[in-house]
Amino acid sequence: MRQIYLDHNATTPVRKEVLDAMMPYFSEEYGNASSVYSMGQKARQKIDESRELIGSALGTEAADIIFTSxxxxxxxxxxxxxxxxxxxxxxxxxxxxxxxxxVLEPCRFIEKELGFDVTYLPVDKYGVVDLDELKDSIRKDTILISIxxxxNETGTIQPIKEIAKIARxxxxxxxxxxxxxxxxxxxDVEELGVxxxxxxxxxxxxxxxxGALYLRKGVKIIPFQHGGHHERNKRAGTENVPGIVGFGKAVEIADRDMKKNDAHLKKLTKKMWEELSKELKEIYLNGHPENRLSSTLNISFRYIEGESMVLNFDMKGIYASTGSACTSGSLEPSHVLTAMGVPPDMAQGSVRFSFGYENTEEDVDYCLAEIPPIVEKLRKMSPLC
Ligand SMILES: Cc1ncc(COP(=O)(O)O)c(C=O)c1O
Structure with a gap:
């Protein structure tokens, strides 16, 4: 059976070029980057190269990139x-x-353990934060804005540059x-002002x-992990050399192919949405109609449950999800869709399709042939219909 992976917001396959770049650093060049002899220094050099690649893809200096897990x-x-x-x-x-x-859980942690007050801003029907609400919620004792x-569920993009300006x-x-x-x-972290x-x-x-954290010079922060002097004393622990090398390579390729991939993804998601909405009644696109990641389609199908659709799609080799991987399996409707004002039954009936560069038009054609009959079948069985 054909297998069509449409859950790239949950995770992506490691690219062949990325795996090839990583392989030597497991059992040939396995030195600890803190060791002074040449094998260690080679590992150090590869880490530095990756940091350079990532820094330059983000419009900043390598020194501002801290590798994390x-x-x-x-x-x-x-x-x-x-x-x-x-x-x-x-x-x-x-x-x-x-x-x-x-982000939500660390915020709850600082509320509970450090006595912080956290303001959770509402969003509009597209999932966008209101800048006036943001301005109004600023207090004398506000130390951080995190938006x-x-x-990850809808792909809706926030006005990051404007938020950064307000914060600054x-x-x-x-x-x-x-x-x-x-x-x-x-x-471009400099241009964005984050x-x-x-x-x-x-x-x-x-x-x-x-992963990584971009940390602008001068930001007052207390390290999370204590131990050796790794990552400029900001994150102790022996570096994950193969991971860092792979991450650098992946970012380099993604940066190189970004325009081409974006055009390709736009074409695929546009076709999928347009054809599905012609074929099926009472389906709704969640998230901003334009200001959205090209890869992401979050669709509510009235009268049926997202979970049952995902399981039925799986039987046809189509891998999609009901929301974020971290919250799937929970019976609660998505907190993201709920915040956007999507009614509970429609939030429960949502599926997220997230495409990747390796998906093809044939994949979309296959989905367009398989998905409508599954939806019709489930609707026939639904007591809500
Ligand atoms: C928006 C967002 N933030 C954070 C994470 C967590 O990243 P990681 O899986 O690397 O810990 C994810 C992954 O699901 C995500 O989508």
Whole structure:
């Protein structure tokens, strides 16, 4: 049976070129980058090269890139680290209620353990934060704003440059979770004016368990992990050399192919949505109609459950999901769709299709042939219909 992977927002396959670049660093050039002899120094050199590649793809210096174990750690480091380092300035943080759990949970942690007040900004029906609400929620004791770059469930993109301007104008640090954006949209951290920015390797055809935090010079932050003097004393622990090498390679390729891939993804998702909405009644696109990642289609199918669609699609070799990998399996409707005002039954009936550069038009044709009969079959069985 054909297998069509449409869950690239959950994770991506490691590209062949990335794997090839990583392989020597497992059992041939396996030195510890802190060792002074040549094998160690070769590892150090490869780490430096990757840091350069990533820094230059992000419009910044290599020195501002700190390698972490992924998006979750980068977000935790940014939020808890800034909160702990700036207690004397204030205990108020602003975020939004559509963030990934890797931002929401650290925010809840600082509320509970450090006595912070966190404002969770609402969003409009497209999932966009209102800038006036943001301005109104700023207080004298606000030390950090953390708003994601693009949402993992809907792909909706936030006005990051404007938010950064508001934050800077009020002398508040601004962190953005760009895990879903790296390799898909150009990111120039200097031009955007962000202070901290989180990235993940496995969303960009790199390996799992590696990520990075962009940390602008001068940002007051307390390290999360203590030990050796790695990552300029900001993140102790022996470096994951193969992971770092793979991450660097993945970012280099994604940056090189970004325009081409974006045009390709736009074409695929446009066709999928247009044809599905012609074929099926009562289906709705969640997220911003244009200002959205080209790869992401989040669709609500009235009268049926997302979970049952995903299981039925799986039987036809189509891999999609009901939302973020971290929250799937929970019976609660998506917090992102709920925040956008999507009614509970429609939120429960949503499926996220997230495409990757390796998907083809034939994949879309296959989905267009298989999905409508599954939806019709489930609707016939539905007590809501
Ligand atoms: C927006 C966003 N932030 C953070 C993460 C977590 O990244 P990681 O899996 O690298 O910890 C993800 C992954 O699902 C994500 O989509």
């Amino acid at each position: 992924g998006g979750t750690e980068s977000n935790n480091f940014a939020i808890k680290g800034v909160a702990m380092a700036n207690l004397n300035k204030g205990r108020h943080v602003i975020t939004s209620n559509i963030e990934h759990p890797a 994601m770059f693009a949402n 104008g009020n002398k508040i640090y601004f962190h953005t979770d760009a895990a879903q954006v790296l390799g898909k949209l150009p990111i 202070d901290l920015c989180s990235f993940s390797g496995h969303k960009v055809y790199g390996p799992k368990g590696i």
